[in-house]
Amino acid sequence: MACTRAEAEALPNADEAFIDLLDPPTIMVDEPDPHAPDDWVMLAYFDAKPDQALVKRIRTLAPSATSHSLEPLPQEDWVTMSQIGLEPVRAGRFVALTTDHLGARQPGDIALRIEAGLAFGTGQHMTTHGCLAALSALRRNHDFANIADLGTGTGILAMAAARAWPRARTIATDIDPVAVRVARENLAANRLQHGEGAGQVSLITAAGMAHQALRARAPFDLIIANILAGPLIAMAASIAPALAPGGILVLAGLLDVQKRAVQRAYLNQGLVPFSPLQGARQHHRAEWPTLVLTRPRS
Structure with missing residues (x-):
């Protein structure tokens, strides 16, 4: 309109x-x-x-408008079309790239091969980039053994966690079964094993924290949730209790104007901001902050 x-x-x-x-x-x-x-x-x-x-x-966002039109979009793979030709993305030690740019890897890189496909998460978006940067910073001083990635999309953050902590058990979920299929293909492309053992990534289709596999594995010492502000707030009462004492929670998918509301939902669950990452409580990527919180040990 x-x-x-x-x-x-x-x-x-x-x-x-x-x-x-x-x-x-x-x-x-x-x-x-x-x-x-x-x-x-x-x-x-x-x-x-x-x-x-x-x-x-x-x-209401355009009071001057006198009319509007509503039209269905054609069935196209819009995600793939938008991702074709993407350049490598660096976030700390991680570099996300497609097959066309494998030559861009440098010594010391933790390379994550992500092809264009029917799922969100190539490292290009600021929310994914912010999570990768947070994981890279956490890798310097933390050792995690039990990791959950909620809303995994392409699986990029679960794979990053599995590369950063190769002895950890990682479980990754998405509400979309297509995303779970894409993530499994990306696991294979990155020579990571699907499974429940140390160094492996388990992929399941699930909404929220209610799935039996998540309940059985909790509490987690690292939870990553790159979703949207609304679901993050709605899920605070189920995500926060699944975090172990001393565990770290990385939240993304929110805009800067939504930061206070999201953070408040988790502070109300007994979590506190975690600040040692580059001396700041959150990583800012333009208007897309990444919140990092922890559950106090006592």
């Missing part, structure tokens, strides 16, 4: 309007005609057809 330039520029501050949604829309703006600098277009993308209440919420 049409919007003004002022409304478009205000959009980065509008994310709190959807913090309560488990599956918020992706909103973008475009300036179709550079000769009409005040005439912009707002685009909102949904996984499913939105109801009228959600459409009304979207329209």
